Amino acid sequence: MPQQEKVKTLLGSYSSDDVIFLLKDLSEIDLEKGLDEREKAIQSGIHYSEMLPVEYEPTEDYLKLFYESLTMYKQKVAVAVGTVTELLVEKKGRNIVLVSLARAGTPIGILMKRYADKKYDINVPHYSISIIRGRGIDENAMLHIIHTHPHQQIVFVDGWTGKGAIAIELTRSVESFKEKYGITLDDELVVLADPGYCSSLYGTREDFLIPSACLNSTVSGLVSRTVLNSNWISGTDFHGAKVYWDLIEKDVSNHHIDVITEEFATAGSLIRKAKEELLKTDMTPTWNGLQTIASIQELYGIDDVNLIKPGVGETTRVLLRRVPWKILVQDENDPRLKHIFQLAKERSVPIEVYKDMVYTCCGLIRPLDMDL
Structure with missing residues (x-):
């Protein structure tokens, strides 16, 4: 297990009071591949975590959409944050450590930490660590957290669910961790939004635009996706990531957090109502969501389920860092999908209406071996 003082961990643009990244800093290493090159590599069997996409630098039009969505959804996000945080504390108590899954979970974890401080006057430790589909959670990071907080319950946090791949990966990782170290962890994944119906502890199941899904590093502390490449990560290292300080002038990470945090002051009654409504339902x-995925696979002849990215958050990421084939939407006039339409236009990606799904939209990545 790496000792914190011996490992140079990554520092992004968030305050260490908000989050501690347990990630090895790979900022000086050239890991980026162009979209086409990366897509071919992934579909030929190279694991996506061994490289990074070229970081999307948001256009002025797209940044405008981010600010518009933040204004439109800041209260909705604040209510969902307050709701899930209160449900969490009521279920698991106050002696908790938030462990957000980098990078989509990081801003949500920060917001939950801030809400817990405001509502309960507790300073909940918050770390952000890596989990990688097919390769599992960063066990060195987990051992460090357990060593640092031996008497506190670890709670895993992510932004939203799509197909539930990360929830499944987390369960596998927790089982493997117990077998290896004899330590039992709670694999319940706490999320802000659960449109895929994959979680039992969430703030909402509405598939709406979470503003932090709009952007990549510039709304995530300037931190890249996480990397697990044996050329740079040894067996005693944390998983790695880069910090894109060259994008500092476009960084809205702390602005995003502060705007939503300000909403907590007036969201109390809405949070109480939302929590009451959720508690009346079967959570x-x-x-x-898997039924939706199965029907899309059959209709479009897609064998690899990893090429289907459901929900607003995942569709956004397809448009930002993959080679999209087409975008499916329930309603082509849905104002919640304005940024999806903007990105699709920028990249000349066709939009198709597909009503038979639980999500508002879904991104499809074209299999490279598919005939045109």
């Missing part, structure tokens, strides 16, 4: 995961 058990049904994995309904």
Whole structure:
């Protein structure tokens, strides 16, 4: 297990009072591949975590959409944050450590930490660590957290669910961790939004635009996706990531957090109402999203489920860092998808209406071996 003082961890643009990244700093290493090159590599069997996409630098039009969405949804996000944080504390108590899954979970973890401080006057430790589909959670980071907080319960946090791949990966990782170290962890994944019906502890199941899904590093502390490449990561290292300080002038990470935090002051009654409504429902995961995925696979002839990215958050990421084939939407006039339409226009990606799904939209990545 790496000792914190011996490992140079990554420092992004967030305050260490908000989050501590347990990630090895790979900022000086050239890991980026162009979209086409990266897509070919991934579909030929190279693991996506061994490289990074070229970081999307938001255009002025797209930044305008981010600010518009932040204004439009700041209260909705604040209510969902307050709702899930209160449900979490009521279920698991105050002696908790938030462990957000980098990078989509990081801003949500920060908001939950801030809400817990405001509502309960508790300073909840918050770390951000790596989990990688097919390779699991960063065990060195987990051992460090357990060593640092031996008597506190670890709670895993992410931004939203799509197909539930990360929830499944987390369960596998927790089982493996117990087998290796004899330590039992709670694999319940706490999320802001659960449109895929994959979580039992969430703020909402509405598939709406979470503003932090709009951008990449510039709304995530300037931190890249996480990397697990044996050329740079040894067996005793944390997983790695880069910090894109060259994008500092476009960084809205702390602005995003502060704007939503300000909403907590007036959201109390809405949070109480939302929590009451959720508690009246059955919050058990049904994995309904998988039925949508199966029907899309059959209709479009897609064998690899990893090429289907459901929900607003995942569709956004397809448009930002993959080679999209087409975008499916429930309603082509849905104002919640304005940024999706903007990105699709920028990249000349066709939009198709597909009503039979639980998500508002879904991004499809074209299999490279598919005939045109």
